Amino acid sequence: MTTGIGRAGCGLCLVLGALSGLVTSGEIEAQETPREIIDRVDRILRGESSHGFATMEVVTEHWERSLTMEMWSLGTEYSLVRITAPRKEAGTATLKSGDDIWNYLPRVDRTIKIPASLMMGSWMGSHFTNDDLVKESRLVEDYDIEIGFEGLREEAEIWEFVLTPAPEAAVVWGRIDFEVRKDDLMPTWARYYDEDGELVRTLQYGEYQEMGGRLVPALMVMVPHDKPGEKTLVRYSDLDFDVEIDEGFFSLRALQSGGD
Amino acid sequence: MERGRLMLRLAFRNLRRQARRSLLTAAAMVIGGGLLIFSVSLGDGTHEDWIESGVRMGSGHIAIQAPEYAVSRKIEDRLSTQSVAAAREGLRSPDIAESVLQVVPRLTTGGLASSPMGARPVEVVGVDPVAEAGFSTLDERVVEGRYLEPDDRLAAYVGAELAEGLELRIGSRMVLTAQDAEGEISGQLVRVVGIFGTGIPEIDQRIVHIPLQTAGTWLRAEGAVTTVAVLLDRSRAVKRTAHHLEDVLAAPIAAGDLAVLTWQEAMPELDAIVKVDDLGNYMFQGITFGIIALAIVNTILMSVLYRHREFGVLQALGFTPRQTGTLVMAEGVVLTVLSGLLGIGLGLFVTWFFWRDGLDISFTWQEDWTFSGVVLDPVIVPLFRAARVIQGLLFILFVGTLASLYPAYRATRIDVAEAMKFER
Structure with missing residues (x-):
């Protein structure tokens, strides 16, 4: 039920997965609904479970930082992210279980459940929010999906999906546009608009390459348009799909112990 | 009973005999009593306003x-x-x-x-x-x-x-x-x-x-x-x-x-603010009345010293030192109660007459005044309460009694023989 865009927010979850049954472009039928296509895209990018490493670079007006992290995921419900570098932040971990997020801070040895009031707060100082991590799985429920454009663009056959929120869906966006390449089902970008049709942020995908036997976009860049010059970059360095982990792995104890 | 009435009559007579001095002392008390009522009713009015806005917002x-x-x-x-x-x-x-x-x-x-x-x-x-x-x-x-x-x-x-x-x-x-x-x-x-x-x-x-x-x-x-x-x-x-x-x-x-x-x-904060403000008012009144009390002490003491010979005669005629002291006390208390009553009455009347619809103090403010989330109204409508009038009277009586204590004590210490010896 998740889509790449949903996880737009959670750059992390996005690549945290491959699918159980590999789908090739050839299998996509023309009469498929946009919803089914997005579901397929999603399943390519998400497996039953995954394990990987990534670096995140955050550039803001006042500072820049770079974090290295290790990640695990299981289905849409569970994920665990642990910072491995720089040393100052090492051990800091985030656990997502269902709709809840916990943060573990090793320096004070405390686990904090992120309260509702912080859900839209930034995750690790990046341009992704805690809410992006949780809400991801609601995207298909919250939006009506249509194909806005289908055909050749920049020398590739693409679909451009237009997602408009269902009448009473609890989402802030007025519209999301999402482009997917037809031949390999790779997402290229997602654009988030407010209700006046003004572009608020863009998620750009890139550096498509094989990882763990799948073609995935190894790079994601989130650009908030109201803050010129700022961006958050997530680059995956290693990914494995369908690894041996179960729900017990995503416990608060694992959050504190380092997941090993 | 009989003796008490005699004391009161003597006290009244003595006060009347020194009308100018009595009036001057009374004037201080009248102003004090008037100020007391003015500030208390405005203070209560302000607090009522704070509470009203506070509870409506809260x-x-x-x-x-x-x-x-x-x-x-x-x-x-x-x-x-x-x-x-x-x-x-x-x-x-x-x-x-x-x-x-x-x-x-x-x-x-x-x-x-x-x-x-x-x-x-x-x-x-x-x-x-x-x-x-x-x-x-x-x-x-x-x-x-x-x-x-x-x-x-x-x-x-x-x-x-x-x-x-x-x-x-x-x-x-x-x-x-x-x-x-x-x-x-x-x-x-x-x-x-x-x-x-x-x-x-x-x-x-x-x-x-x-x-x-x-x-x-x-x-x-x-x-x-x-x-x-x-x-x-x-x-x-x-x-x-x-x-x-x-x-x-x-x-x-x-x-x-x-x-x-x-x-x-x-809303304990609002309650605390009202209490702190009340305390401030009380301190201000305490100081005012401290000064007034000193004035009363001064006039009554002066009158005691001035009437050295008179007290000497009274005691020679059979007044005990205790009775002499009581007489001085009676004079002080009668004076303060009368002038206090007058002051409170005057205060009530003036406050009611001029500011019953509210005293606009907005000219002293730069902009809106807020206090812990409460917007304050620059127009203060005084609030009159019977309890406050009684409190004021008791307070004035207390001050009058306290201020008469020392002069009364001095009056008890008069040496009759010494007092009669010289014409002063």
Whole structure:
């Protein structure tokens, strides 16, 4: 039920997965609904479970930082992210279980459940929010999906999906546009608009390459348009799909112990 | 009895004999008494105004909540539909209903308001639009749009600073996120129908009003509220009404279903401010009367020393030193009580005559004055209370007695032989 865009927010979850049954472009039928296509895209990018490493670079007006992290995921419900570098932040971990997020801070040895009031707060100082991590799985429920454009663009056959929120869906966006390449089902970008049709942020995908036997976009860049010059970059360095982990792995104890 | 009357007659006669001195001393007391009443009634009027604005912005003169809510401020500690019904029933009982102006149910929770431009922590208040408009002053602070109306569902009334921060306009979509009654995080889409500005940052940034129904559905707490806020016709009825209410609601209170809080308990900051301000007034009056007391000591003592020979004669004729002292005391007390009464009467009259409709002190202020989230009215309407007049009289009597003590003591120490020896 998740889509790449949903996880737009959670750059992390996005690549945290491959699918159980590999789908090739050839299998996509023309009469498929946009919803089914997005579901397929999603399943390519998400497996039953995954394990990987990534670096995140955050550039803001006042500072820049770079974090290295290790990640695990299981289905849409569970994920665990642990910072491995720089040393100052090492051990800091985030656990997502269902709709809840916990943060573990090793320096004070405390686990904090992120309260509702912080859900839209930034995750690790990046341009992704805690809410992006949780809400991801609601995207298909919250939006009506249509194909806005289908055909050749920049020398590739693409679909451009237009997602408009269902009448009473609890989402802030007025519209999301999402482009997917037809031949390999790779997402290229997602654009988030407010209700006046003004572009608020863009998620750009890139550096498509094989990882763990799948073609995935190894790079994601989130650009908030109201803050010129700022961006958050997530680059995956290693990914494995369908690894041996179960729900017990995503416990608060694992959050504190380092997941090993 | 006979002797007491004699003492009083002597005291009156002595005061009359030295009319100019008596009048001068009395003048100090009259002014003091007048000032006392003026400042006390204005102070009480100011406080009534603070309390009024405070309780209208806050949880009313009396708030009925779940016992734990005051501390936890969480939706888990809410009033069930039955408790709300019981509370409403209690408020309709005869002794209580007469003081009750307005009753509003509220479902309040801390949460997050987000728009494409970001997110801000807010306090979301689910309200009954009609009742709330008669209770809160917030609906009168519309800057743009309108207040909530009974048919509204996905509507929100937000503060100007929140609207600015999230770039909201009338009709903008806004998502409220909070923990619901079952502990799940849940979101609610609302559209801005009105923007208010109170000038108080903490209110303009934080408060969001949405219809109670919407809040109930969103937070999975239909029919429940966190607070039943009660507005009374005057703040002095609070204690009595709260006691009555506690009696009427004894059963649910004993069962731990609800608690009755007065505004002093629900808003201890406001109570503290009123008390601190009162203390300031008392200190000011203490100093004024300290000075007045010194003047009285001075005049009475002078009169005692001046009438050295007179007291000597009195004692030679059979007055005991104790009686001499009592006479001096009587003079002092009679003088202060008379002038005190006159002063209080004058104070009441002047305050009532010139400022009964309010004293506008806005010219001393640069801009709006706020105190812990309460907008202050620059027009002070004095509040007259019988208890204050009696307090003032007792206070004046106390000062008069205290000021007469030393001169009276001096009068008892007169050596009769020495006093008669020389013509002074």
